[in-house]
Amino acid sequence: MNDWIVYLIEGGGYWGIAFLMVIENVFPPIPSELIMGLGGIAVARGRMEFWPLMLAGTIGSTLGNYCWYLLGRSLGYERLRPFVERFGRWLTCDWDDIERIVAFFRRHGQWVVFAVRFAPFMRTMISLPAGLTRMGHVRFVVFTFAGAAIWNAILAGAGYYLGRNFDDLEKYTTPVAVATVVIVLAGYAWRVVTWKPRR
Known part of the structure; x- marks a missing residue:
């Protein structure tokens, strides 16, 4: 997958970055850490400019999240009630x-x-619960864009300052991602074991 990401960035430039960030937010297994980190390395090598990179990456992030928002908004949270009542234990709510x-x-x-x-x-x-609860379109886009811009700046900056070695970026981001997954799964398992319905 890493080679595919590198190919799209090198061949597509800013459009490749935007496309990858849309896909990353629709299919989360594609890592934004690597996409924007590689973009930062490209800036360090003089192949890209920082602000166009930021604009492309942040617009891509926002559009990808907006897809999930629109899905949630089209459904509405009321439709979840039969599902919640049937699978409440596994949802722990x-x-x-x-x-x-x-x-x-x-x-x-x-x-x-x-x-x-x-x-x-x-x-x-x-983005899904934001749509389910019918958050306003403008409010969702503005706060998504702002948060994504800060996160993308951190990733691109990391890629720039870590230098020209792609493996260095993975060395820092992978342990953090793995630790987060372990903590989340452990917390979920504890919730399932200890959860009791109110009714």
Whole structure:
């Protein structure tokens, strides 16, 4: 996969970056850390400029997240009720929990969308509940764009300052991603074992 990413960046330039970032946010297994990190290395080598790279990457991130947002908005959270009532244990929540989450999201969801942009895996999935709770289009796009811009700047900056070695970027990002997955899975397992329905 790394070779494919390198090929698209080298062949497509800024358009390749934007395309990859759209795909990364629709199919999360493609790592944005490597995409923007390689973009930062290209800047260090004089093959790209920083601000066009940032614009391409952030627009791509926003468009990819907007796909999930539109999917959630077309469904609406009310349609989830039979699913939640049937699989509440595995979701570790019941319908009352969903109602509270929706109420919170409608009041403060824009800040959740912004903050979660810095969390691996969740930065894409958070767009779905934003759509399910019918967050305003403009509000979602503005906060998604802002959070994605900061995250992409960190990744591109890391690629630039780590120098010209692609493997160095993986050395730092991979352990963090693996540790995050382990923590999330352990927390989920604990929730499943200890969860009890309110009713």
